[in-house]
């Protein structure tokens with residue numbers, strides 16, 4: 442079997458759903474598990490419903506109406522016959538959502554969040570499943586809340602692999618069948634809906650592939666595949682045809698929004714290839730992430746990580762920075778949950794590029810000031826060039842003024858200071 446995943450952008454309107462049917466038609470004779478996200482920006486909109494509801498504000502009603510109207514418009518476009526059963530299915534889910542919101546707010550925000558937000562995927566899959574059936578593409582609609590079992594860590598639920606594998610294998614028995622499954626959602630032992638973290642549908646696709654020993658996973662996107670840099674940031678980007686699992690994890694680590702490592706890991710374990718392809722050009726092969734050589738073509742990869750702060754820590758008495766200081770500094774980072782992306786030491790100071798977190802960074806600075814001198818600058822940007830060549834590096838560095846630069850045989854990283862408040 443193959444696992445396909447279609448994200449929110451691919452089902453943002455009626456034509457998106459039609460396009461999915463066209464793609465599935467190219468795979469008529471294959472067993473498919475089709476994982477679908479909520480339509481367009483529905484998850485964001487449902488998050489707003491949760492906030493209104495949880496704070497006792499009546500606006501949840503108008504927000505929910507907006508979401509309903511958006512889906513009804515897609516329905517009317519796809520199913521001119523308003524007696525079609527799909528209208529009832531979709532209206533029923535909105536009825537359930539209204540019921541939830543009319544009852545007394547539960548005290549656990551994250552539980553309420555998952556209960557409400559999970560409906561985005563229920564609705565989108567109802568629509569996709571009905572449309573595919575009408576297009577002659579028989580399929581079975583599955584409820585991920587009965588199959589993807591998790592713990593109770595609402596909003597960031599962790600998968601119970603053994604249980605999930607048993608349930609998925611029971612539900613998906615026909616290797617040449619066609620199944621529709623919601624991304625992003627599951628349930629705990631009490632069948633309370635849970636979610637796997639925002640953008641979690643890719644992960645669901647990987648879970649299904651792992652549990653079913655699928656041949657491959659294909660993520661259909663609005664880009665041709667994985668590029669060697671974000672085209673919104675870098676010029677002359679090229680498509681990467683192949684990336685090894687380890688290389689993909691490395692790229693993600695440095696901040697590339699390739700594919701989340703969480704999605705890669707189960708696939709890497711079983712050697713199941715992951716394809717990233719364009720739903721706009723479904724005949725092109727896109728990018729394949731699999732075991733093998735790290736990159737094809739072997740080109741430098743450029744990664745920008747914004748929202749950095751540059752923090753220098755030095756001893757108050759100009760003593761050398763030694764292990765004892767460093768362990769104290771890192772323990773403080775750990776205490777405030779601050780991620781260090783780059784570190785550089787000199788005799789009496791250490792400099793760090795850290796994720797700027799407006800809540801925790803001020804607490805971190807207060808704590809460090811008790812024992813060290815610090816300078817601090819917000820608005821820094823960290824660039825990483827992986828697999829650089831001397832020529833590529835020269836070109837990349839032209840006109841830049843790095844505050845820090847670090848080079849290994851494989852990567853070059855620089856931090857540039859942009860405008861932003863600083864503290865000395």
Ligand code: ASP
Nearest residue numbers: 478484625639640641642
């Ligand atoms: N609909 C969910 C989200 O927007 C999951 C996903 O899109 O992958 O976060």
Ligand code: MG
Nearest residue numbers: 449478479484
């Ligand atoms: Mg989404």
